[in-house]
Structure formats: C-alpha cells, structure tokens
Amino acid sequence: MALPSTPVSQRSPLQLMTQSTPTRLWNDSASVDELTYSIEHGAVGATCNPVIAVTILKKEMASWRPRIESLLRERPAATEDQIGWRLVEELSVRAAALLKPIFAAHRGKNGRLSIQTDPRFYRDTAAIVEQAGAFDKLATNMIVKIPVTRAGIPAIEEATYRGISINATVSFTLPQSIAVAEAVERGLRRREAEGKDISSMGPVCTIMVGRLDDWLKVLIEKNGISVDPGYTEWAGVAVFKKTYKLFRERGYRIRLLSAAFRNHMHWSELIGADAVVSPPYAWQKRFNASEIEVRPRIDDPVDPKVVDQLLTHFPDFRRAYSEGGLSVDEFDHFPPTVRTLRQFIAACSDLDALVRDVMLPNPDTA
Template sequence: MTLTVEPPTAQASQLPLRIAAETTPTSLWNDSADLDELTQAISWGAVGATCNPVIALTVIKNHLDRWVPRIRELAEEHPTAGESELGWRVVEELSVEAAELLEPAFAEHGGVNGRLSVQTDPRLHRDADALVEQAVRFSRLAPNIIVKIPATRTGIAAIEEATYRGVSINATVSFTVAQAVAVAEAIERGFARREAEGLPVGDFGSVCTIMGGRLDDWLKAWAAKNRVLIEPGHFEWAGVAALKKAHAIYTERGYRVRILSAAFRNHLQWSELVGGDLVVSPPFDWQRRINENRIPVDPHAIERPVDPRAIDTLRARVPEFTKAYDEDGLAVEDFERFGATVRTLHQFLDADAQLDGVVRDVLLGPA
C-alpha cells in the first residue's frame, strides 16, 4: 500500500495541524516512521516521528514488495543472525531513513525537534544496563535519534544513566503524573552529572510521553471489571487531565524536558493541549481526521482546566485515576505494576514476537 502524498498548498496552510504548528509553541510529531505518511505529516507541520516494533511490523506488512526482499538481503549479509536480530535491523533501517527526512527540522530547531524516536527492545525492560547500552548504540545511528526507554523503576535508572552518557530520551510506557515527574528528575540528575564534568547539556531534545489514550483504556477496563458506572464522557478526560497537570508541573519547575501526548483515542489529546510548549504525536490517521474535520485551534487551550466534575467523579469512583493524576499517586517501585503499564508491556512484547514471526516466514516460508 502506497499513500498518495499531497503537496503543500495554500489550502494546506489553513489546516488545523498546520495552523497550530506555525502559530503556537506546540510541536507536531508523527506516530509512525512510514516514509509516505511522514512526508505528508511534514507538509502539515510535523517535526518528529517514531519507530518501534509495532510500527515496523505495520510498515513491513504495508510495503511487502520492498521489505521482504530486503529481509532476505539482510539474511544473506548476516548468515548467522536469527529472526530477532534481523527484525531489529529492519527497525534500525526504517529509523535511519525517517531520520533523514527530519534533518532539516533538526537543524532549524537546534535539536529540540527534528527527532526520530527509536524504542529499546521491550524484552530488556528488567535490565537497566542493557537498556543503556542499546540506547547509546541507537543514539549513534543518526545525529537526530531520540531513544525510548520505559518509565518503570528499572527504566528510570536507565534514563538517568543514558542521559549522562549523552542520549536524548523519550520516556515511554508512561501514563501518570508521578512517572512524568520521576522521568524529569532522572533526566535532570543525568544533566547535573554531565555539568559537573563540564559536558554539554544544550543539545538534547528529551521528552516524556504520557500515553493518554492508554490511560483512558485502563480506567475503563478497571471500571468494567469492578462494575463501576459513571457519567458518560468523563473517562475521555482522564488522559487529558494527566497531560495538562504534568505540563503545568514541568513549566513551573523549569524541567529541561517536554511532555509528549501519545496513544490517541480522541481529538482532545491534541486540541486541549494546543498552546503548550510540548509535543503531540498523533497516529497519521488521527492527523487526517483532525484536518478533515477542521477541529478548531485554540492557542490557549492548554490553560483551560478540565471540568472539575469529571476530576471529582473520577477521583471518587475510580481510584486508579487518583494514582495517575496525583504527583504522589504512585511510588517508583509501583510503576511497573500499574495496570496500563502491564497491558502496554504485554502489547509491545507481543509485537516483538510478531515481528520475529514475519521475519521467520520470510526466511523459512509459512508453516
């Protein structure tokens, strides 16, 4: 499947995403490294993108004519490599190609934007040293690479060390204000160690993702399991509320890292954040829908509080929301046991296994 890329036009300049990207501090990133989609997103103002096993799996399936022969070539070039190693080589190639498209934005924004996120292998989530070593290696694939590390207890330690070693971080598997604060403080500790040794800290572009839609999903699943009914629509504000609160804390404390909104389930996870110095990273189809529906651009949306009735109801009826919304709602040692974390790690690990399976079918043929 090949996307027909629309060239920039005067009409395109009036699209909501483009308006927000050009007139507010809010940065647009594309939640995919598919080159066709990224090229189109750049025309709408995107200045960043993401690759991971889930995305690589989708790109391979959508472009079998290209990637099946390339996997076979990689197998010839690396005759002892297993399917996992070959699959991750595809992830790396996809990432480098997408990073090249973002080089102009990287130069224009002084390294703050123009970044391509590469996710560390989710199978390393219990090994901080392994996460750091892979992060350092990925960061050398291209000058504008930013590396995803999960915001678990192990990941927080890896984030500090990788920052110290010069890696720009995108904290992932992150859903709560407590995780966002722990990530920011870990990055600041890494910076402090660099500064103590006279190493530069001005060329980083680190972000902390809050997967707002996945938080909403978890709260709905918890409520269903516990037979809790609340007013329809309140759940759709949970992720937005956490994102707004984390952004306010970052702004107040001057952390040298930005919040990133990801895992879209509704347009509020973009439209309610416009105006903030943060990143929104919608999947490509969500970008198309936002533009097609001409969602209004409010440059002060980030300052608008979430309806207190939604916050109060969620607090009273769904204690998992309080864990996500309060700065002290979770201790670091509880990050990896939070329901949204468990569900997401399972999905990332499953995608890794599916990527192995695709490579295995290319090498051996279908069973």
C-alpha cells in the same frame, strides 16, 4: 525556521497549530509516506517501535522482502530476532533522514526520530543503556525511547548523562513523569558538572493519554462502575494538564509529549503547550478534515466535576493524578504499564514471525 507564506485560511489545523503556538507535531510512525504528509503539515519528529515496524513491514512487504532476503544472506548465523531488530533500525534511519533538515534548523530540539529500546529489557537497566547507546549512533538525529519502569528510571539518568536524548515511554501518570523529569535533571547536571554540552539535547516525556482512558473503560466493565458518559475520555487529558503545569512551575528541562490518541481532545485540549503532540497518520487526517477551532486550551482546566468523579470511582486514576500516587517500585505493576508492555513484547514476537516467514517459508502453504 522561517514560516511558510501560505495564507492562514489555507493552512490545515495542524499547520496552524505549529505556526501560531509553541505546540509541536510529531508523526506516530516511521512510514516514509505518512511522515512526508506529516512534515507537509508541520511535523518536526517521528517515532518507531516494534508495533509500528510490524505494521509498516506488513503493509510494504513487497518492497521490504528483498531487503530481508539480503540480510539473511549477509548474516547467515543471525537469528530472526536479530534480523527483525536490524529492520527496526533501518526503518528508523530511513525516516530520520527526512527529518535531518528540521534537526539542523532547530539545533537538536526537534527533527528527531524516536526509536524504542527492546521492551523485553524493561527490567534490565544495563541492557537498556547499552542499546540506547547503540541506537544513538545510528544517526545524528535519533532520540531513544526508554520505558518508565523501575529499571528504566536509572537508565534515563545514565543515558542523559551520556548525551543521549531520551523519550520516556510506557508512561501514563504524574508520578512517572516527575520521576522521569528528575532523572533527566540528574543526568543533565552531571554533564554540566563535567563541562559537557547539553545545548543540542531534546528530551521528552511521553504521557500515553489514551491508554489511561482505555484502562478506566476496562474497569467500568470489570467492576460495574457507573459514571457520566464521556468522563473517562478526560482522564489522560487531566493528567497531562496537571503534569504540564507542575513541569512549568519546577522548570524541568524536558518537554511533555501526548501519545496514544483516542479522541480529538488528546490534541485540541493541549494546544498552546510548549509540548509535543504525536498522533498517528489517520488521526492527523481526521484533525485536518475537522472544523475544530485551533486555539490555546492547555491552561483551560478540566471540569472539576469530571475530575471529582474520576477520583471517586477509580483508585487507579487517583494514583495517576496524584504526585505521590505511585512509587518507582510500583511503576512496573501499574495496569496500563502491564498492558502496554504486553502489547510491545507481543509485537517483538510478531516481528520474529514476519522474518521467519522469509527465513523459513512454511512448506505446507508454499
């Protein structure tokens, strides 16, 4: 894709990153307004999930209520859950349309809308694969989120084999990322062995860097741990950098993606990577208003003193940072996984309630 002719001095920090390094920007929302801003600053992808869908629908209910009412008329036997997931699909398709020119220009590696499979399927490989196939057909430029759980790993392999580009989510650790990369490689090799095309596939593996940081902060309060101020802000960054180095050494055909932003280092420390950063709109605005120097830092090591303290005080960081720290059977019970699944599953209930308020308005408050 041709780069804009805007002088460097007039580019935003995010534009400068996307135009001067291999690091790509995605928007952590399917809101059309937010995605439009993000594309203007170099974004080449976006995401949707139940949490994002609920946020958008609440914010834009005046424009979405007529569509909900229309769906209720069109599908008189549908449950609130079915209507809710139809809204997730429509939000995703609408955002995907904005990205199609980028998808064509990048030949499938970028320009995708990442739609999440139902988090309640996290234990059901067959259900994940079936829904991934349905989501893949919504638009040519979909990428499907699959959780990095015990059931999710075989689903990632099978979906990849079927030609579905996947975004591994609910992922926080080096062991999870390796399991994802190996599953994708198995799926790609199966396709190649049968002469099937893989040239336009664009899988990514998310590391939810901020959610690992969040958990260590919870442990500080729960267990009365004392560490130097700010050290926990580096946990997710340390895992990402180590994972990125290992991925390059092993030649995995999947990119890493940084998500769950809590500080600017979840962007600034990863600049220069052939990877994706996916900050929410509010963080993009903050970065673009900042004076943070845009320069490659992905190969700058995290201070060994920081890593040593995290390894010493937090067994869960040791599990996240070490290649053998977690087995696949342990993925579902890793605390950041549990916390994230609980939030995502709760959002499904919130989505149901939102539809219910249109389907069955509360007569007590009418």
